[in-house]
Amino acid sequence: MSVDLFKPIVPMDKLNRNFSILKDGALNEPTRVMMNKAFEFFNDIDGNFLEQFQTTGFDARVFELYLSSYFLESGYKLNRDYERPDFIVERDGLKVAIEATTVNPTVDKKQRIDGKKAHRDLSVEELYEKLRNELPIKFGSPLFSKLKKKYWELDHCKDMPLVLAIEAFHEEDSLSFTSNALIQYLYGKRQELHVDQEGRDSVYKSDINEHRSGNKVIPSVFFQQPNTENISAIIFTNSGTTAKFKRMGYYYGCVSRFIKMYREGVCYDFDPKALRPKEFKYDLDDRIDESWGEGLEVFHNPNAKFPLPKDFFDDAAYHYLENGEVLSFLPEFHIYHSKTLAIEFEDNLILPENIKRVMKTDVDRRIPSRVELPKYPEKCWLLKGQRIGIIVMDVEEEAFLSFIYEYDDEGFEVANMSSFKGFNEAGTYLVESL
Helix, strand or coil: CCCCCCCCCCCHHHCCHHHHHHCCCHHHHHHHHHHHHHHCCCCCCCCCHHHHHHCCCHHHHHHHHHHHHHHHHCCCEEECCCCCCCEEEEECCEEEEEEEEEECCCECCCCCECCCCCHHHCCHHHHHHHHHHHHHHHHHHHHHHHHCCCHHHCHHHCCCCEEEEEEECCCCCHHHCCCHHHHHHHHCEEEEEEECCCCCEEEEEEECCEEEECCEEEECCHHHCCCHHHCCEEEECCCCCHHHHHHHHHHCCCCCCCEEEEEEEEECCCCCCCCCCEEEEEEHHHCCCCCCCCCCEEEECCCCCCCCCCCCCCCCEEEEEECCEEEEECCCCCEEEEEEEEEECCCCCCCCCCCEEECHHHHHHHCCCCCCCCCCCEEEEEEECCEEEEEEEECCCCEEEEEEEEEECCEEEEEEEEEECCHHHHHHHHHHHC
């Protein structure tokens, strides 16, 4: 029996703020539908996913559900039959144990969250200080907590690579920071951009022994600490969020209304002369090849007892230490962080009782051979008995195409296609013609 993650099971005053925002509204429909579909394949071994997802463990549970979706959609065999670690995945005969964790807000004895300056309000020096010390210490706390669990001693984890997956949710702007601070902490290597008096960029490299913030001091180079040889790699991402499910839900057609989505952010610049990342912005209808692994990064432990193959995780960037230098291999489009904007367009279609609006996934089951082209995203799906109507957006011509499919002995075939300037015009034609 399917479970609705967004049907509250706790009192309203106990609901997580982000969950409360997500559970309602047409613009969040792709997120809700996609997450519910993902949860159908998620074995809730400890039985408390739903309660934590709706209350204090929202971010951590979203991250786990993201990882599960990534592994399954990328073709890994996934085992969640054990309470710990969170996952055991297998590919090409190699099993890898994975435990997920998050960087959470600091809460004082009175349960008050430690407020921080917004990223945009930091001076350059304050930003450098944050990356040099505060964030490495933030990462160090959950990673060391997981290290103490000694998952490698469990019978079902022996003699296999063990990976820790981490994402940062410790403050409002935490997802706007890249993996720079984590690289410093894991390898003890720092690269900083400096601008001289003439405005020229240069990169300054240095080795690190410790991280110091206020009264807290921790050693750097996580991969040289006792017992870390049992950790084969660290996974990091800024993409294990509800925004990822929103975009993937949009791509999968988990939407019943006419919604447009846009994405903007910062990505790696492959220009050999570039020392800074570059900004990007695109309409999701112009790019339909986003993968679940986009934005994933893997940091390999040079001292691992069971080294992980460098390219084991699909679509991920990977980093490793060689001759004292951190080397990085990045996919063609490597995103550091992004924001997703959704807009609901006016939809005045009035449907008679014998015509119902359905989702793209419903039509996919009926017409599996149908191919959606990059510049022709589908925007509306109507069903009347054995006839299906689809509104397709022609991105280049800024027009809308209406398709009517009829069923015969060999399946559904296109019976009619017409072009219109407006969405509602195309919809009215479909309603009258179905």
